[in-house]
Amino acid sequence: MTRNRLPPWLVLLLPAVIIILAVVAIPLVLSLYSSFTPYHLTRPDTLWKWTGSFNYIKAATDPNFWKAFGRTVLLLTIALNAEMLLGLGLALMVSKVTHGQRALRTAMMFPMMFSPILVGFQFKFIFNDNVGLVNNALQSLGLTDVAIPWLVDGNLAMFAIIFAEVWTSTSVFAILILAGLFALPQDPLEAAKVDGCTPWQSFRFVTLPFLMPFIYIAMAIRSLDVARAYDIVQVMTNGGPARRTELLWTLIGRTGYVDARMGYANAMGYIAILLSIGFTVYFFLKLQTARRELGMGD
Amino acid sequence: MKGRVTSSALALATGLGFATAALADGEFAGVAIEAKLIGGQQYEALYGRIAEWEKATGAKVSIISQKNHFELDKEYKADIAAGTTAWCVGSNHSSFAPQYPDLFTDLTPLVAADTVAGFVPANIAAATIGGKLTMLPRAQFDVSALYYQKSLYTDPAKAEAFKAKFGYDLAPPETWDQFRDQAMFFAAPPNFYGTQYAGKDEAINGRFYELVVANGGKMFNDDFTPAFNSPAGKEALQWFVDLYKAGAVPPGTTNYLWDDLGNGFASGTIALNLDWPGWSGFFNDPAASKVASNVGVAPAPKGSAGVRTGWSGFHGFSVTEACANKEAAASLVDFLTNEDSQKLESAAGPLPSRTAVWDYVLEQAKDDPYKSEVLAAFQETAKTAFPVPPTPYWIEAGNLIFPELQAAILGDKTVDQALQDASDAVDGLMKENGVY
Numbered sequence: 001m002t003r004n005r006l007p008p009w010l011v012l013l014l015p016a017v018i019i020i021l022a023v024v025a026i027p028l029v030l031s032l033y034s035s036f037t038p039y040h041l042t043r044p045d046t047l048w049k050w051t052g053s054f055n056y057i058k059a060a061t062d063p064n065f066w067k068a069f070g071r072t073v074l075l076l077t078i079a080l081n082a083e084m085l086l087g088l089g090l091a092l093m094v095s096k097v098t099h100g101q102r103a104l105r106t107a108m109m110f111p112m113m114f115s116p117i118l119v120g121f122q123f124k125f126i127f128n129d130n131v132g133l134v135n136n137a138l139q140s141l142g143l144t145d146v147a148i149p150w151l152v153d154g155n156l157a158m159f160a161i162i163f164a165e166v167w168t169s170t171s172v173f174a175i176l177i178l179a180g181l182f183a184l185p186q187d188p189l190e191a192a193k194v195d196g197c198t199p200w201q202s203f204r205f206v207t208l209p210f211l212m213p214f215i216y217i218a219m220a221i222r223s224l225d226v227a228r229a230y231d232i233v234q235v236m237t238n239g240g241p242a243r244r245t246e247l248l249w250t251l252i253g254r255t256g257y258v259d260a261r262m263g264y265a266n267a268m269g270y271i272a273i274l275l276s277i278g279f280t281v282y283f284f285l286k287l288q289t290a291r292r293e294l295g296m297g298d
Numbered sequence: 299m300k301g302r303v304t305s306s307a308l309a310l311a312t313g314l315g316f317a318t319a320a321l322a323d324g325e326f327a328g329v330a331i332e333a334k335l336i337g338g339q340q341y342e343a344l345y346g347r348i349a350e351w352e353k354a355t356g357a358k359v360s361i362i363s364q365k366n367h368f369e370l371d372k373e374y375k376a377d378i379a380a381g382t383t384a385w386c387v388g389s390n391h392s393s394f395a396p397q398y399p400d401l402f403t404d405l406t407p408l409v410a411a412d413t414v415a416g417f418v419p420a421n422i423a424a425a426t427i428g429g430k431l432t433m434l435p436r437a438q439f440d441v442s443a444l445y446y447q448k449s450l451y452t453d454p455a456k457a458e459a460f461k462a463k464f465g466y467d468l469a470p471p472e473t474w475d476q477f478r479d480q481a482m483f484f485a486a487p488p489n490f491y492g493t494q495y496a497g498k499d500e501a502i503n504g505r506f507y508e509l510v511v512a513n514g515g516k517m518f519n520d521d522f523t524p525a526f527n528s529p530a531g532k533e534a535l536q537w538f539v540d541l542y543k544a545g546a547v548p549p550g551t552t553n554y555l556w557d558d559l560g561n562g563f564a565s566g567t568i569a570l571n572l573d574w575p576g577w578s579g580f581f582n583d584p585a586a587s588k589v590a591s592n593v594g595v596a597p598a599p600k601g602s603a604g605v606r607t608g609w610s611g612f613h614g615f616s617v618t619e620a621c622a623n624k625e626a627a628a629s630l631v632d633f634l635t636n637e638d639s640q641k642l643e644s645a646a647g648p649l650p651s652r653t654a655v656w657d658y659v660l661e662q663a664k665d666d667p668y669k670s671e672v673l674a675a676f677q678e679t680a681k682t683a684f685p686v687p688p689t690p691y692w693i694e695a696g697n698l699i700f701p702e703l704q705a706a707i708l709g710d711k712t713v714d715q716a717l718q719d720a721s722d723a724v725d726g727l728m729k730e731n732g733v734y
Contacts, residue, residue, distance in 0.1 A: 038730075041375040042397055042690070129550035130488075130562065139488070147488035149549035152708065240498050241552035242704035259694045260375045260397075 087173025120235025327356030512601025
């Protein structure tokens, strides 16, 4: 009697397939399925009740969901651009430092080493209207005599959140751009100098195009990070007050884990993922274009 | 009960004349009880007694989770979803309990009737959900009373100015209208505010709820259709709006929760503060509070219907339906809520939920004027206290209501619009869940 043996290629691939199935595919399929049910965590039987596209229609017709969606896009746009500009500036300055550059590079990464929850608490205190550092400083300097409601006013609260995000993650851009600057070939820069280019022209037409692939990689990584912004916002405002700082994931987190409406939360999550996919595709297309312009890619 | 009665339980039963279940030596020998308990330094003294119960019964307790109630709530929901509910004893809270109708077992057949009779009847009524006694309350009964800075009421210039402006004598407020007048009168922003309130999550819902009731309204009708979009509800929300608009509360109050309020009053920058009994010691501690020895405590004021606000809740212990040894688990719950346990907990400030322990703590405090004042104020408020509406959708409905309350307070919506939107949202939630 001969035993049936699996082909070697399948045996070799099997561990990877099993891990991907268990860690990614099964949870993904299950959550996708549950988004078509009224699944409520405290009533497990609701997982077996099919309601079709009810949750998706409910999310798609809920103005609060779309406002949170819009706010997340706004946060992404402002935070990514601010981080890119500051990171670029930081990297250019650090690249010129001749003594202690390693120490500077390490110090630059400190904000990234803090847990986002702690960053949230830190900025919640800094922007507190009554005992916060910012208001106390402004009042002590005589710049204002009122308690500015940093975490209450819609615009100020979004500013405070973006400030915290930028503070913690600008170094991601700075480090990646710095890596690009170190890899920058000197010949084109010297040629530009010989041709009489000003420093600005050298930067604009030589350095920057070379750095763009690095910038787009940083953009793609950070866009995924910011699009799922939760911890800092949860601690600083929890999406409030009056939904003024509600982002997709504070809304989805509350719906799924506090309200226990996991089916509806999953439906909102799947719509939200479109945002991340959209930004990622956009930045990869830009990356390809930038590489092509440098003659680096197809 | 078989076997010998332990010495401590015997002393309690005979020497003090209390009705309590006695523990039999080795009654649950070899039984392992897993427990999920609320965590925090203030609860550790009680958990220290678990060793006594283990010694008396021969059972072994493993605490497998210690978190605050908000985190435990999420964990319980995940346990229900995953079907992992065979752990036996869990901390519970009257505000969260209606969400888990099937997680915890009915303690009535597991606990002696005279044990249950020793608790404050209103607490047992609130612990009974759908006819099931879902938990035994521990000495962590919460209702809010009014803390105020006494010196504000002994200043003749302030008294004169107040009377000239409002036409009545300045004294600690007995109604919420007087409270509003005084909060506006005392406010001198940005350094001093008349009052403050918890402005988000379940905290502001609870405050709104108790004010609706004090004004003669209710949150839900008997069929759980929303009832807060009413004259009483509008009057309640207008109270919050008026104080915010007048600058009588800190501008960040809509982001405040309990710790912010406690620390705010202790910082000496708040005149009037409706708060929980657990803060009484902190407020009068010179090492922690700038208002120490200047704190007055009065019963919660009354609303326009002549009813005191009295949103109350309490911590308790429950036994899971899936527990393999419910008798042993119920014995532990009984032990953790018995008179000795409640005396131990209430010695640090929290209010008991047993009638006899109330008498005991009042007697113990008679030589301490501040403690007597605190207890008298909370006892008076507790007489008419009421729990949250008994619906599993209280927290979920609250998450729909509180952003609308905030929107009105911050001026994004009118009171009428905010309550209409909140009512519509809650109506949709109830209908979607087949409540009616």
